[in-house]
Amino acid sequence: MSSNNPRQQIHGSTAPSTDTRDSRIGEGPDDRFNSKLREAFGSTPFILTKFDKFMNWVRGNSMFMLQFGIACCSIEMMHTYAIKHDLDRFGAGVPRASPRQADVMIVPGTIVSKFGPRMKRVYDQMPEPKFVVGMGSCTISGGPFQEGYNVVKGAEEIIPIDIHVPGCPPRPEALIYGVAKLQERIRNGESTPVVVKPYELEQFGDLPKDELVQKLADDIDEDDLVMRYNWADSP
């Protein structure tokens, strides 16, 4: 049966509709699953490819997003998930509340000093391989708040980022574009290396002893995990 013709009679049949079943159990492959690709394969429905390539393709097409709201951008992110924009159409829209079930983190908002370590912890809890979309100007550089005394000048100071989506906030369309680009890169196996060392939290005792560290040394346990923000040297 050529796929140019209608496959089944829809009107005018009074017979019990067993056509579908018959076609499923009949000879040859089921019509419904026929496709140009299938026709091209002919009688051998096998493709040879590299396992890595196949896995990249799979990863790029089933991405589990972390449900992660920080600031203004998260409102647009919600719109991206919701009706009208519907990120799910692109194989990238299953929001997961737990980092342990997610492999993509969209960072939608300003990172401030108090939140930085928490974000890093959430990121660390995600299973590898994991990817990060930096959404909005704040995540890229601190955005309109860059001059603030408390604002981390970009999420990249803390975790590695694969794709930046600029805007304040980016429209849902822009985020979709960013995610689609990320998927494209994942399919090509082009994303950033997943294990990142320079961003680790430090133990307080390992910090170089300067004035501030000396001052705090009395109240803080040497084993405490700390993050040190050096505003002067940040970009």
Place this chain on the structure above:
Amino acid sequence: MSTGLERSQPPVEVSEDELEALLGDRALARDDHLNAPGFVVRPDDVQSVLSDLKERAGFDHLSNLTAQQYEDRYESIYHLKKYADPTQEVSIVVPTPIDDPVSESAAPVFSTADWHEREAFDLVGIDYEGHPDPRRILLPETWQGHPLSLDYDQEKPQLVTLTDHANPIQPDHHDAESDTMFLNIGPHHPATHGVLHLETVLDGETVVDVDPDVGYLHRCEEQMCQNGTYRHQIMPYPDRWDYVSAGLLNEWAYARVAEDLADIEVPDYAQVIRTMGAELCRIASHMLALATFALDVYGDFTAIFQYGMRDREVVQDILEDLTGQRLMFNYFRLGGVAWDLPEPREEFIAKTRDFLDELPAKVDEYNDLLTGNEIFQVRCHDTGVLEPEAAKDYGCTGPVARGSGIDYDLRRDDPYGYYDELEWDVVTEPGCDNYSRVLVRMREVEESAKIIEQCLDLLEDWPEDEREIQANVPRTLKPDADTEVYRAVEGAKGELGIYIRADGTDKPARFKIRSPCFHNLSALPEMANGEYVPDLIASLGSLDIVLGEVDR
């Protein structure tokens, strides 16, 4: 003129002479504030002065506390109002010396002073004697210095520890003495509406104690505004306080205070556009509040949440046509708005009318889905109870106060814009529980629709040659040095106020934001202690906080 807005009982006026008599010798001097008489008092008289004003003169609303540092002194300004009549205002100024910034805490008189004073300590560095909980609130505990004080060095490195939030892989710290459990909710949690951290102590499933830990989104908004010039550089920031598309409402807060400060008269036509835009924003904001509340109560991401988002999308479309932006509108200018209605005007008006025509049906849908749903009612009735007295004590405003039966709405009580020329009602619900807060928001959407409808009529018939969208404003605004003003508007979440002190330059010397969410959130322990954990989540959802505004 009847606008249906009159209060049932007109409030009692207190004259300035009576205030002076009440304060007596404790008032050391008078201070000039644009709309509130200011009295200077000694740092150890704070409690007695405030409790006299509260008990004997009826000033039961501590709406704002501004702390600031001058070259020669620190100053705390307690801004008092009445819930019965917010146009009656008084400010109590408490100067403290630069080498010993200690002043008496007002927390025993007003519970809301607790968070106010923690913030003042955190950012400016004034100590409050007798404060029940003198910790930092917005910045991490290990922060060195007070960023809004004069000698703060921004380049200094800072450390942030993880001590309070011990490694989750560590074994459970079971306390043999008690059966309670400590549980962190947030800062990354789907039910906390952003980056809020709740430190809860549970006895079984009952909440024994909850301590909201904020500051995970403290973006230095006050400092940002202090670094911007009045005319154009500050207006983009208000959009980012309450970012749930309440942008125009926030912008109005800044527009109002700056117009007061610089004595700018806004043309009527611009006021109508502002009123319409602001109410559209209120609808968008309440829609999201409703949607996320359903998400909190039902865990329902697929039905009611999506309904809410669908309707918001329509409102955002209209606002985008009006302002050119989707979320951060930046549409108000001092003295008016940025541009006129989009052309062709009829098309815009028709589009907005279509939305209003469809709204009743949508509201019916929400009533079917949500408020009429028995499970929802069982979950929300009599949970998260906030008595009116407690609500006032915590400085709650907006739908939270009105859900506790407090008849307080600045659009009517301290009129601005075009509100007092239009027909609409202030919505209150007496239930004091989660359910009434939701009802208030639902009904406010309908009231907003009424306002928009009337604005559209006005805009349609406005004479063509009087469509003036902008007053004549000098290019550079330089209000006189030491002009001080506090002004508030009714944002989507409640009273959003701004205090500005000018120092003669084109930038404010102090810019303090009074955010409604900050105070509404401080009432959470009052509502949630003794309830179940799911009711805590529901109560938090019903407060409709936005962390951008809580932390600023």
